[in-house]
Amino acid sequence: MQAYIIRRLITGVFILFILSLVVFLLLRIAPGDPANLRCGLDCPPERRAAIHAALGLDKPYFPISIDFTRASVVAFSGDSQYGSWMVDVVTGDLGVSTFNGQPVLDALKQRLPVTLELLIITMLVTVAAGIPFGIISALFRNSPPDFAVRIVAVLWLAVPSFWIATLVLFIPLELWGYAPPLGRTVDFFDNPWDNLRQFIPPAIVLGLASAAGVMRLTRSSLLEVMRTDYIRTAQSKGLRDTVVVGRHALKNSLIPVVTVIGLQVSALLGGTVIIEQIFALPGLGQYILQSLIVKDFPVVQTMTLYAGVAVVLMNLLVDISYAWLDPRIRYA
Amino acid sequence: MVTTSYWDKIRRQRISRRRMLAVTGAGAAGLAIAAACGDSGDDGAEPTDDGQVSAGTPVYGGRMQIGTAVNIDTLDPHISIAGGVAYFPRIYNVLVAQSAIKPEFRFDDLAETLEHPDETTWIFGIRPGVKIAPNEMGVPERDMDAIDAFESFERIKNLDQANAAIFVNDWFETHEASADGMTYTVNTPTPYAWFLMRMGFFINNIPPRELLVGDLDALRNAGVGGGPFLVPVGGYTEGESLVLNKNPNYYRTDPNNNDAQLPYMDGFDVKIITDRATLRTAFLDQQTYSYGAENKAEADDLLANNDVYQASSEPVQTFIAVSMNVVRPPFDNPLIRKAIMHSINREQYVELVYGGDAQANGIVHWPQGAFALSPEELDELQPFDPEKSKELIVQAGFEVPLDVTVMFPANSTIEEHSTHLPIFLEQMEAAGFNVTQDAQDFGTWLDNYTEKNYDICLALNQIYETPEIPLDFHHSKGPAGDEIFSSGMQDPEIDAAIDAAKTITDNEELVDAIHDIQRTLYEAGPNFLPIVSPFSRTLYWDFVKNIPTGLGAVGLLINDWWLEL
Numbered sequence: 001m002q003a004y005i006i007r008r009l010i011t012g013v014f015i016l017f018i019l020s021l022v023v024f025l026l027l028r029i030a031p032g033d034p035a036n037l038r039c040g041l042d043c044p045p046e047r048r049a050a051i052h053a054a055l056g057l058d059k060p061y062f063p064i065s066i067d068f069t070r071a072s073v074v075a076f077s078g079d080s081q082y083g084s085w086m087v088d089v090v091t092g093d094l095g096v097s098t099f100n101g102q103p104v105l106d107a108l109k110q111r112l113p114v115t116l117e118l119l120i121i122t123m124l125v126t127v128a129a130g131i132p133f134g135i136i137s138a139l140f141r142n143s144p145p146d147f148a149v150r151i152v153a154v155l156w157l158a159v160p161s162f163w164i165a166t167l168v169l170f171i172p173l174e175l176w177g178y179a180p181p182l183g184r185t186v187d188f189f190d191n192p193w194d195n196l197r198q199f200i201p202p203a204i205v206l207g208l209a210s211a212a213g214v215m216r217l218t219r220s221s222l223l224e225v226m227r228t229d230y231i232r233t234a235q236s237k238g239l240r241d242t243v244v245v246g247r248h249a250l251k252n253s254l255i256p257v258v259t260v261i262g263l264q265v266s267a268l269l270g271g272t273v274i275i276e277q278i279f280a281l282p283g284l285g286q287y288i289l290q291s292l293i294v295k296d297f298p299v300v301q302t303m304t305l306y307a308g309v310a311v312v313l314m315n316l317l318v319d320i321s322y323a324w325l326d327p328r329i330r331y332a
Numbered sequence: 333m334v335t336t337s338y339w340d341k342i343r344r345q346r347i348s349r350r351r352m353l354a355v356t357g358a359g360a361a362g363l364a365i366a367a368a369c370g371d372s373g374d375d376g377a378e379p380t381d382d383g384q385v386s387a388g389t390p391v392y393g394g395r396m397q398i399g400t401a402v403n404i405d406t407l408d409p410h411i412s413i414a415g416g417v418a419y420f421p422r423i424y425n426v427l428v429a430q431s432a433i434k435p436e437f438r439f440d441d442l443a444e445t446l447e448h449p450d451e452t453t454w455i456f457g458i459r460p461g462v463k464i465a466p467n468e469m470g471v472p473e474r475d476m477d478a479i480d481a482f483e484s485f486e487r488i489k490n491l492d493q494a495n496a497a498i499f500v501n502d503w504f505e506t507h508e509a510s511a512d513g514m515t516y517t518v519n520t521p522t523p524y525a526w527f528l529m530r531m532g533f534f535i536n537n538i539p540p541r542e543l544l545v546g547d548l549d550a551l552r553n554a555g556v557g558g559g560p561f562l563v564p565v566g567g568y569t570e571g572e573s574l575v576l577n578k579n580p581n582y583y584r585t586d587p588n589n590n591d592a593q594l595p596y597m598d599g600f601d602v603k604i605i606t607d608r609a610t611l612r613t614a615f616l617d618q619q620t621y622s623y624g625a626e627n628k629a630e631a632d633d634l635l636a637n638n639d640v641y642q643a644s645s646e647p648v649q650t651f652i653a654v655s656m657n658v659v660r661p662p663f664d665n666p667l668i669r670k671a672i673m674h675s676i677n678r679e680q681y682v683e684l685v686y687g688g689d690a691q692a693n694g695i696v697h698w699p700q701g702a703f704a705l706s707p708e709e710l711d712e713l714q715p716f717d718p719e720k721s722k723e724l725i726v727q728a729g730f731e732v733p734l735d736v737t738v739m740f741p742a743n744s745t746i747e748e749h750s751t752h753l754p755i756f757l758e759q760m761e762a763a764g765f766n767v768t769q770d771a772q773d774f775g776t777w778l779d780n781y782t783e784k785n786y787d788i789c790l791a792l793n794q795i796y797e798t799p800e801i802p803l804d805f806h807h808s809k810g811p812a813g814d815e816i817f818s819s820g821m822q823d824p825e826i827d828a829a830i831d832a833a834k835t836i837t838d839n840e841e842l843v844d845a846i847h848d849i850q851r852t853l854y855e856a857g858p859n860f861l862p863i864v865s866p867f868s869r870t871l872y873w874d875f876v877k878n879i880p881t882g883l884g885a886v887g888l889l890i891n892d893w894w895l896e897l
Contacts, residue, residue, distance in 0.1 A: 032775015036782050050492035099414075100405040101552060102570050110570065113444055158651075169613045179617035182610055183603025184573045280605040280614075282572040290403055290571070293773055 001323070006318065012312035019091075020036045020301070024082050027297055028061065034098055034295040055098050055262065055297075056081060073184050085301060086113060095298035098289065104302050107287060112143075114185055115272055115283035118206070122268055125207025126214055126261065134218025134257075141223065150219075153212035165205045165278040183278045202279040206271050210264045217260050221253040257324050262318030266311040360784050365595035384837060388877055390589050390596050395893030396876070399605045399620035406552050407568055409537040410487060410494045419602070420537045421888040422576060424557040425476060427456050427516070427888045428649035429532035439889045440537060442476055442558065443516070450838050451523040452505075454531075456481070456516045462500055462558035464540055465579035467552040468565045471542045473581060478557040483541040485518075495535035499827035503527060522837045526798045527843050533797070534885065559582065560595040560891040574602040580676045596894035604808030621873045621895075631869035643870045644881050647699040648868050652752045653791040654854045654861040655805070658822060659789050662736070666857030671721040672788065673714050673854075675763030681864045685751045688726075690866035695806075695850045696799040703799045703846045713854040715859075732767035739780060739789035742771035752863065756790060794862065799846050804828050805860035821856055 035051040052058045063083040088095050094104035103225045137149040172178040188195040225231060226249055233243045272285035284303060291299035322329045342426075401414030409420040421429075427443040440446075445457030462476040488494040489501055505521040530536070540558075543551045555563040560582045567575035577599040584589040584812070586668040605611045608626065615623035625631035631643055656663040657671060663669055678692035691698045694710045713859055725734045738760070740753055760767050772780065780786050796802050804811040807830045808820040820827070829849050836842040872879055 030773070030775065032773065033778045033779055038777050044498065048348045054493070059693075097619060101572060107570060110377070110572075166609050171617055175611055177617070179619065181612050182617075182619055184569075184601075184612040184633050278607050278610055280603065280607065280610050281603070282569070286606070293774070327555060 005320070008316050008319070010110060011317065012309075015312060016305060016308050020086070020170060020305055021082075023301055023304045023329075024061075024085065027300060028081075031187045032295050034297065044331070055085060057297075059084070070189065074255075089302070089305065091165070093230070095304045097291070097296050097299050099294045099296045099299070101222055104299055107299070108284075108306070110283050111287050112281060114281055115269075115276070115285060117188065117195075117199055118203055118272060118276070118281065119265065119268055121203035122207040122210070122262070123265070125203050126210045126264060130209060130211035130214025131218050131254075131257065134215040135222060135245070137215065137219040138222035139241075146219075149215065153215050156208050156212040161205050161209050162278060164209075164272045164292070165202065168201050168205055169278070179278065187283060196279070202281065206268055206275050209271075210268060213264070214257060214260060218253065218257050221256050221314075222249060225253040227250045251325055258321055258325060259318055262314050262321075265314045266307070269310065270305050343601050346751070353361055356373065364366065374440075383888060384859070390586065390592065390878070390892070390894045391896060392596050392894070393598055394624075394897045395598050396600045396712075397620045397843060398600055398622060399611045399614045400601045400602060401604075401608065401611060403571060403604055403606070404568070404574060408548065408552050409539060410484075410491060410496070410535065411494065412535075414643055415604070417534055418885075418888070419563075419574065419576065419600075420534050420555075421559065421885075422561045422600070423555040423559045423563060424537035425482060425534050425538055425559055426534065426889070428528065429534075430529055430888055436888065439532075439886055441889060442481065448473055452520045454518045454527065456518075456521070458514045458516060459583070460514075462583045463581035464558055464582050465556050465562040467554075467556040468561060469543065469556055471540045474540075476538065476540065478516035479513050480541050481516040481538050482507060482509035482769035484538040484572075485536070487544050496530075496533070499530050499536075524801050525834050525836050531796055532886075534888075558593070558675055560584070561599060566649075566694060574600070576600040576602070582891075584891070590893070592677060594761035596893035597891075604627045612621055615755050615871065615873075618873060621876050623871045624652075625869040625871055627687055628686075628867070628869055629687045631871060634871055640874050642874050642876075642879070644870045644872065644879050646868045648793045648866050648882065649697070649699050649797055651693055651697050651792055651862045651865045652747075653746055653863060654756070654788065654793040655781075656788045656859045657786055658820070658859045662728065662730060662734060663787060663859070665728045667724045668730070668734070669763075669857035669859055671724040671734075671763065672760070673730070674721040674724070674856065675718045675759050676714070676861065676863065677716040677764070678761055678864050679716070680755055680759070684755060685748065685867050686864070686866045689869070690864045691864035692864055695853055695858055695860070695862065696802050696846060697796070697865045699865050700796075700799055702843050705847060705850055714850070718763035719757075721765075724882060725764050732764040733761075734764060735768065736760070737768045738768050739770040739772060739777065739786040741774045741792070743774050744870045748866075755788060758862075766857050791860075800834065802860070802862065803846070803853075804831070805832065806858060821853070821859060824857060826852060826856060 031050075034055060035048045049058070059244075060080045061082055063080040085095065090104075094108065096103050097107065100116055133149045135329065137146045140146045151246070169179060180201050186194040186198055222245075226245075231244060231249055234248050236243075239248075269285070272283060273289050275281075276283045276286040277289065284306075288300065288303045290296075291303070343648060400415055400418070402418070404412070404416045404419075405414040406412050407416050407419075409416070409424055412420070425442040428438060428440050428446065440459070442459060442462055443456035444459035447455040447457070449455070449765055456478070458476070458481070460475060460476045464471055464473050464476065466473055485500055485504065489504065491497060494500075503520050503524055505519045507516070507518045509516050518531075520552055529828070538557070539551060540556070543556075550565070553568050554565045555877045558579075558581075559577035560579055563574065563577055564577055567577070578595055578597065580593075582594055582702070584593055584594045585597075598618040603614070605620075606613055611620070612623060614620045623632065623634075635643055637737065654672060654676065656669050658664055658669070658776075663672075682690045682692065683689060692710060693706045694705065694714065696704045698707075699703045722732045725732050738757065741749070757767050757769065770786075777789075781789060781791070794802075801811045804820075805819045806826060808822050808824075808827050810820055828843070829852060833842065833845040836845055876897045877896055880887040880893075
């Protein structure tokens with residue numbers, strides 16, 4: 001297992017390297033000069049050049065460049081944009097936002113807890129709603145409860161979460177004059193009630209959409225397992241249904257479900273961009289969106305890399321959890 | 333108070349600022365928020381009759397809750413380009429400020445007097461007793477003085493990133509503070525019509541000099557000065573909130589309330605809420621006390637269904653404009669530019685985009701008051717006449733329909749742009765143009781717009797508080813004076829007329845000159861056409877008292893409003 005984890009981590013580092021190259025290049029290939037966004041349309045060339053220099057955008061992209069037009073095919077630059085960024089990342093210096101001059105690490109420390117709390121509650125909602133209703137749907141197949149659960153699931157999958165989010169704000173306000181606290185994050189340890197009032201509505205909006213997918217997968221996976229020989233054997237032995245399902249069927253049926261839940265984390269990271277915006281939660285999603293608009297290269301690069309790390313680690317955890325769920329699985 | 337007649341002459345001028353704060357719509361929204369936070373009152377300077385939504389007996393206490401869609405980039409008042417600009421006048425002082433909306437209203441802040449002995453010399457007499465707030469930033473509780481002003485403008489001059497760097501470098505030939513710190517003198521290289529207005533703009537705020545040296549963290553993340561409020565250490569959370577607390581040392585008192593110490597409110601709690609629906613929800617739920625309605629219809633709807641709201645309205649200095657590239661065919665042909673001019677039915681924008689709550693613009697937009705041409709004259713100079721457009725196209729030697737490519741940003745966060753675009757395209761088609769749409773990512777659009785890489789396009793929310801920049805778009809050197817962004821009309825006579833107007837310091841003469849330039853531009857086929865400018869509609873809960881109308885951003889400097897919670 002240890003060797004497997006090390007191999008996966010090495011692969012993960014390679015993936016992150018490729019990701020860093022892609023995001024670095026995409027940001028620079030895409031038209032739009034951060035200096036123009038910073039300086040405005042009446043920005044004189046010398047001021048634009050000064051901003052480029054201040055942002056490090058006057059340096060070459062890479063430490064090594066190939067010059068096909070000259071005899072010397074390889075040129076080396078000790079100070080390049082990508083090289084500086086990588087050195088900073090490796091040494092734990094995530095750079096400084098070009099929009100507001102704030103160290104990205106400080107922003108990360110400030111905003112990560114917000115997104116993390118939102119993701120944790122969202123995952124709880126996903127699991128708490130998706131798996132039980134999937135089981136109910138499977139066990140009562142083609143019955144009214146099954147139809148009801150499936151219709152609701154399709155509905156949640158079909159309706160865009162930003163629209164539901166807006167309704168979640170408007171409807172309680174219209175009906176009961178209630179709205180969650182907006183615009184400033186309340187720390188859980190300072191005021192748990194207000195904190196949960198802030199986080200539960202967006203978590204429900206995000207979580208129910210992913211729960212719908214989990215529910216459908218749980219249902220189909222459980223139905224498939226319930227048709228297998230060993231389940232029939234268990235039923236033939238006279239075991240109670242709860243034991244058959246709970247002890248024998250469910251655990252095996254959860255393997256694909258766990259995979260999907262793991263992948264949901266990366267999808268939810270994307271979902272937080274809109275939901276944080278609507279519920280005025282100053283998390284990483286909002287940060288990335290705002291930074292993209294103003295072409296804040298250090299922030300977008302670092303946040304993308306951070307998201308990549310999260311996805312790589314989550315996938316690793318999912319793979320490791322297979323062995324726990326199904327003892328037959330061995331990692332050589 | 334010593335003033336020259338110049339003070340009285342300057343009546344229809346504005347604080348000049350030309351910034352494309354389009355990154356997040358910051359300019360328009362920032363100033364809208366600024367207006368939303370504005371208040372009324374008068375000052376030891378020369379109080380004027382401000383419209384007020386409501387008043388009564390002032391009470392102390394309470395914290396104003398504000399929601400803003402504009403993120404704050406930094407609290408450094410000299411380099412901020414986003415939401416912070418709306419709060420600097422509540423923290424720091426300017427020398428003087430003049431209302432962009434109501435030019436006869438001016439506010440003498442740090443400067444108590446002004447002498448203008450010749451056309452290039454400006455002597456500001458510093459007001460004694462503008463005392464810095466108690467703070468944790470190590471700035472002593474002393475009076476602000478001329479040395480603070482000198483150091484502040486010196487920093488702006490030498491800081492490439494400073495918003496006013498171009499202004500100070502171009503127009504400060506010399507500047508000095510007297511040894512006693514009570515007089516600050518600026519000499520301009522030539523007479524400059526817009527000098528005083530630009531001096532008063534909020535990118536020229538004056539922080540205490542202690543904040544301008546060494547580690548600038550305090551300046552970036554907090555703020556203290558001689559203004560009515562301060563941002564305490566830890567009061568600013570990036571992307572989330574801003575806290576302003578009362579300055580107990582603030583120099584102003586309320587002459588309408590037995591010279592009671594101002595401000596009345598204990599502070600502001602500013603929350604950054606970027607989604608409009610969420611801003612509205614926060615307002616309706618009383619989590620914020622003001623809300624900038626999207627348009628009159630929304631404001632009217634909210635007012636009709638709730639008797640606990642009140643509204644305030646201001647002319648808005650922003651507008652969407654049509655920009656034509658005169659170095660590219662067919663827009664190098666003045667007849668084609670005139671054809672575009674005749675294709676624009678501004679009434680349709682007024683009705684469809686703003687529900688009647690806007691007015692048609694000429695080359696200088698109507699909120700510029702006397703500098704703008706009258707509606708009647710504009711009707712004659714730029715009539716909507718699609719048939720005339722088609723005639724002009726033929727006259728120019730082209731066939732109808734004429735193929736043109738219209739560039740625009742596909743993902744603008746500026747609401748007005750997306751509402752203007754379909755109308756503009758439809759009107760062009762109706763006037764004999766066959767439009768190819770060139771929708772671009774915002775960054776791409778901005779690059780191409782800056783580099784003049786387009787034929788014709790919609791220019792996003794322009795914000796000009798003097799006629800200077802709208803006219804500079806027609807100058808061959810463009811608004812930045814370096815041929816970047818706009819190639820202007822390429823007409824030496826027009827260039828000379830625009831340059832000459834900048835040196836006119838007699839106001840009536842200046843107004844006439846600005847009018848004449850516009851008429852000449854209409855003759856020549858203008859390349860930059862502002863469409864319409866609207867009114868803002870800001871709603872407040874009814875316990876917010878003494879809200880101003882008609883002062884615009886300058887209302888931010890006056891802090892005699894209160895809360896009856």
